[in-house]
Amino acid sequence: MMIRSLQSSLICALASCEYNIQGTHNKKTPLIKLIKDAIEVEDDDPERALDYISMVGARVLDGESMPEILFDVPDGLVAELLDGIDSIDAAITFASDE
Numbered sequence: 124m125m126i127r128s129l130q131s132s133l134i135c136a137l138a139s140c141e142y143n144i145q146g147t148h149n150k151k152t153p154l155i156k157l158i159k160d161a162i163e164v165e166d167d168d169p170e171r172a173l174d175y176i177s178m179v180g181a182r183v184l185d186g187e188s189m190p191e192i193l194f195d196v197p198d199g200l201v202a203e204l205l206d207g208i209d210s211i212d213a214a215i216t217f218a219s220d221e
Contacts (some may be wrong), residue, residue, distance in 0.1 A: 127172035127208070129205060131206075134204075134207070135176055135177055135206075136180065136208070138174075138208070139176075139178075139180025139184060139211060140181075141177075142181035143184040145179075145180040146178070148178040152178075154179050154182060155192070157175045157178055158176065158179060158190075160175050160207070161184070161201045162197065162201050162215055165199055165200045165201050166186040172180070172204065173200075176201060179208055180207065183211055183215070184215075189209070189210060189212045
């Protein structure tokens, strides 16, 4: 189960990089809305949930700050995907501190 969770977070980080390089990600929708939309579809359409969270990651790579999530993200796919975005955010923060 731990390996599957790690795999999900890595897939999201890689998809975020791909969206960022291609420049095809949503640049207008608020990040919180993308996260909430992903939570809504995660059970019925996990690929779409991955797309939404990867767009969040692409925008974090573009320099946007990861929003403070003021609601509970249920355990599941979106929570695992957000771990990948947290890793991206942490790497950017660490790199800028050096």
